[in-house]
Amino acid sequence: MRRYLYDGTVEGLLSAAARIIAEETEPETVFLGERQDTLFEEGFFVASDPAAADAFFRQLRRDAPDAASTFYYFVLAEREGLESSLLRYLVLALRYGDRVNGNLVDPAVRDVVTVSRKASRELHRFKGILRFEKLRDGAYLARMEPDHNILQPLALHFSRRLRAENWFIYDVRRRSAARWHQGSLQIGLIEQFTAPPLSPEERKIQALWQAFFRTIAIPDRRNPRLQRSNMPMKYWKYLTEKQGDAPD
């Protein structure tokens, strides 16, 4: 089996895939992995080539738009070690078009689709459970610790929804932040984060929300297990309504 290596970036991955598909006769059987720079590493290293990567992704988006979006979410998942499956998936996507996502019986397709679906599911969840707090200067700040790197698509969602406000979304684990200021969106890394002071009325609004959250539940139908399965406890850390709430 032929072995190929790439530099670990998305661009590198796309460049390698483009090259392999162009040159190999049976690209779906090739091994592709990230270069580790160990002494005994075997394989042919494909350098990152922005132009080739861009052209390849355009082609994918034209021939199989659903597969291109599956690829996008797969990248957000930051999963390592599935490059060979991804390569096979891309080969099949170019061959069959969007129908490829139906081929769940193929292990490579299933792996890629499953990982990608998890990322898109978490993105959807965070559209709901992200919580903003109003700061003293009138802007809003939300902190989160998602499993997948969903900051960019999440920020795009809020740039449509809360376009009249100024806000930040901060991914605590990845130290990355999105900033929406007067109608333009920036995404970048933050070296040091200090929580800015809250606006004076913020605690009052939070208390209103917490009161609503308590009274909207019907006591005769209490069901903490269902609550946790819909809203896992790992997300409670930044939920306004779950602050100071001991888990049952």
Place this chain on the structure above:
Amino acid sequence: METLDKLQILSGAARYDASCASSGSRRERPSCGTGNTSQGGICHSWSDDGRCISLLKILLSNDCIYDCAYCVNRCSNPVPRASFTAREVVSLTMEFYRRNYIEGLFLSSAVMQSPDATMERMVRVAEMLCTGERFGGYIHLKIIPGSSSELVRRAGRCADRISVNIELPSQESLKRLAPQKGKQAILEPMALIGKEIGHSLVERKQSRKAPRFAPAGQSTQMIIGASPESDFQILRLSEGLYRKMNLRRVYYSAFVPVNQDNRLPALASPPLLREHRLYQADWLLRFYGFSVSEILSDDAPNLDESFDPKTAWALRHPEFFPVEINRSDYATLLRVPGIGVLSARRIIAARRFSPVTPEGLKKIGVVMKRAKYFITCSGQPFEKVDPQPALLRSRLLIGDGAGEVVPEPPRQLLLPGLIA
């Protein structure tokens, strides 16, 4: 009274409304202002009873002139009363929405003075949000039975969804438990809304600038277990509402006793299992191509509590099975217990590449625990099961590991004399 106290009273009074959907309406990019809606809806939290919170669900007032037996807000109940001003509701909605607590507003109300006076105040809140604040989020307005058609039209123009609660599944029960609400007062606005939605859809096909009328459709709700109707009657009513009135959803709400009243049955606990089975049957009507007459009949008017309605149907129709996974069409696959809409679609998509194997079925997400008794895979059966329905029933109930104890499902108590 402080806003906090009002909020507690008026959200506590609104919690028995089941609908919290924020789906079905799509305004991706508002030109200005705050808020949009998404086609699939977004849940923002889940309360301690496990139900999703998507909308700020409150009453405008709980100060009611009616005296419905089942309702916590009836005028003879000694509960604290409160009313929001329109400004309070608008500012709560906007503050909550900007912090991403909610997807929008669900506004209902007790009947103050008269249906029209109440409806007028509710519509004004929605109009203040839409035009005053340029709010683009989701709005669900409850229609008070008996309001004038002009107010219903105004409500439909600013809300995404409007709904009239049918409350009880028959006219007799309505007369007995909610004497001030008439059947006509409920069905008239419902028919009007259905007609207006139809008109608006036609107009919007001709011009994209035509005004929308309740783009997320209309829904309704009825209380289950407060009156003696059978599941057959209830589902026949729902089927009629879906077919004739074009409703998006019918909600079933298990009766929670909040009042002492000798017209109401005494229940040990709310009939949650019955509610669940009704929802399952409702899904069979809307997504699985079943009709009520297939699910229930006059001889067996109530849903089986130990099996879901689809498994119960499959047990009554052994001649339909086994179904061959690699050849049957979509409608046939949907009738197999353990195969849902998603699995059926995935099976069809996967078959285009290669025959689906038993291993592949599991990966696709088919619930094999139930499906294995009803299917063959490329001609191979999964289980050598005696086709005797009685045996199959027990296998399905107990599962493969024998010895598990199946808990006795809670049964609904009925007072003698309730069933005439």
